Amino acid sequence: MPRPPRADTDAGPCPGFDRPTVSSRRRSAVRLIVLTLLIAGLAAGTPTSPAAAAPVLTESEVTFRGDGVELSGTVLAPAGGGRRPGIVLVTGAGPGPRDDHRAEAEAFARAGVVTLIYDKRTRGYSLTERDYTVLANDALAGVRLLRGRTDVDPTQVGLWGHSEGTWVGEDAASRSSDVAFLVLLGASGVPPLQQQVWSTGESIRYAGAGGSLADRLPAAIYGLLTTAGGFAEPYFDPVPRLARIQIPVLAIWGEHDTSSPPAESAAILARAVRGNGNANVTLRTLAGGQHDGRTTTDGFDEGAEFAAPYPDMVGTWVTSREPGPDDPAPRQARPSTPVTPTPLWLQLTAPALMLLAALAYLLIAALRRFRGRTRPPLRAPARLLGVAGPLAVLGPLTYGFVGIIGTQDVGPVLAGRAVVWSVMQVLAAAVVAATIWLLAGLWRARQSVGPTDRARLSLLAASGVAFVPWALEWGLLL
Incomplete structure (x- = not known):
């Protein structure tokens, strides 16, 4: 490709036009400078439009x-x-x-x-x-x-x-x-309480989780917070x-x-x-x-x-301040639902009973083993209930207050379900199964179980029965 002509050659800048002389170029440059200064001066002297200036x-x-x-x-x-x-x-x-x-x-x-x-x-x-x-x-x-x-x-x-x-x-x-x-x-x-429960449910769904975690846990955790005096102006x-x-x-x-x-x-x-x-x-x-x-x-x-x-x-x-036609309503996928919290004493009965019964059973079992006594009756369902029960009540409380309210993080989600919540639901199912197993065993062995064992096993079974309605309210069995 040929190089473009140099500025000092005779070739004009455009075909059909003669290249200007040096003197003509100087005169043109002077005119351009003068014209530029004149325009700048006029612009500086022209008042700015009030609409264009930001109000002071x-x-x-x-x-x-x-x-x-x-x-x-x-x-x-x-x-x-x-x-x-x-x-x-x-x-x-x-x-x-x-x-x-x-x-x-x-x-x-x-x-x-x-x-x-x-x-x-x-x-x-x-x-x-x-x-x-x-x-x-x-x-x-x-x-x-x-x-x-x-x-x-x-x-x-x-x-x-x-x-x-x-x-x-x-x-x-x-x-x-x-x-x-x-x-x-x-x-x-x-x-406020109804609004907060709705908003929290929307946040959980946005994180990719759904089911009872979004539908039931916000109402349960904020209901407990309300009855404990931790939610101002809820109604x-x-x-x-x-x-x-x-x-x-x-x-x-x-x-x-x-x-x-x-x-x-x-x-x-x-x-x-x-x-x-x-x-x-x-x-x-x-x-x-x-x-x-x-x-x-x-x-x-x-x-x-x-x-x-x-x-x-x-x-x-x-x-x-003149009224105008209303705009179309904003988007809202789901309605909010009125929240009627369960009384605090009833909310805490199941967790307290479960922790008390499990602790009593495990301590007595450990003491019995230390003394070298015979193996306690109905050991398998009782141990399962004694271990899974406390985890099933403390888990949702911790997850609700720390994860949902505190960090606002549901954790990893798999197939539309929060993994941590799914683990808690498995524990809840294990508590129900162990309760049924223990009740059935107590009935079959009602003649052979001594009064002391019967008392502590009955307390453990009662805590499992009380757990069921509590778990339903919190969405653990849904």
């Missing part, structure tokens, strides 16, 4: 008195004069530092809404203790703070709540005329509060919300609010959105960006 925000640190505590927060506001709408952001479950929702706060402020974010109280709020009425009082104190600002229209201050914060916002809005509107993101229309019912709300409501769910039952919650919310004569309710679904409004592919992964058009839709709606 002001930021101020504030403190205010909540329900018996001093709370700290940040107010973000658009620069400039005039009174604007205001909104107080109420975080979901957890410690709730103000920066958790700073991205939303900045977006709302850029849309022209003065926004307060604040640190959740630390006193009276923990895994085992919280009161949504007290938290609502804190939020209302934030509303009063905004209503007192010179850049806020006191008649246009509302609340925004996410997840657990929606229950707080609903309670506040149902009790105070200071709240002008309510925005809800990821609201649950069912009580909080949002419906009566929703029915009292007579202000504009914007309710938003992610299409792939796996924390609150979204389709079910949307229907409950619409029925409760509209059923009492409030027609200003708008339901929105974020395509490709998660529980917190960020992007997701399946509800369990989470992107860094918000799903469009959130949060811009909030700023637009707050300005007009």
Whole structure:
């Protein structure tokens, strides 16, 4: 292939044109430089379009008195004069530092809404203790703070709540005329215990496991936690509060919300609010959105960006507060189920009896062997029950609290079943078989078994009988 001509040859850059002379090239270069500088100067002198420039925000640190505590927060506001709408952001479950929702706060402020974010109280709020009425009082104190600002229209201050914060916002809005509107993101229309059991079941299924592990264990483990006092506000019912709300409501769910039952919650919310004569309710679904409004592919992964058009839709709606047509309901494969926990004493009877009977049998057997006495009667079924029984009751408790609640890991899954859970189900089946075997042996040998052996074997058999309904509730025999 011939090389291209050099710059100093007579060949022109394009066929049919003469190559420019050196002087003409210099003049062209000068003209180009002058033209470039002129364009740059004009661009610098032309004012930027207001729509293209990001609005300037002001930021101020504030403190205010909540329900018996001093709370700290940040107010973000658009620069400039005039009174604007205001909104107080109420975080979901957890410690709730103000920066958790700073991205939303900045977006709302850029849309022209003065926004307060604040640190959740630390006193009276923990895994085992919280009161949504007290938290609502804190939020209302934030509303009063905004209503007192010179850049806020006191008649246009509302609340925004996410997840657990929606229950707080609903309670506040149902009790105070200071709240002008309510925005809800990821609201649950069912009580916290029912919502948590549903969400945990969805997580287990997402891990590839199913069956009784997903259908029964979440209700059993959270039911036990509730009766032991380890689950705060388990039966909080949002419906009566929703029915009292007579202000504009914007309710938003992610299409792939796996924390609150979204389709079910949307229907409950619409029925409760509209059923009492409030027609200003708008339901929105974020395509490709998660529980917190960020992007997701399946509800369990989470992107860094918000799903469009959130949060811009909030700023637009707050300005007009006009109702619009409802979006199609979010996806929800399975409904949630009401949870009625078994009383604590009954929950603990079977495990306690099993551990006591097994320990007594094994200790007496070891003592008997040490003394060189004769082999005890019905040794095989009794030993099987004495060893498998404690494992069958301690295993699910440990797996439930440590694996399901603690690390949220079901472990290895084979053919749609969690391997650890399958092992526990085998142990449960062994306990039932050993119980039947032992009862049958006691009946056959009722004339030959001495009173001491009969007593300890009967206690062991009774623990096996008590184990059956407990194991059914926990899903071990399903």
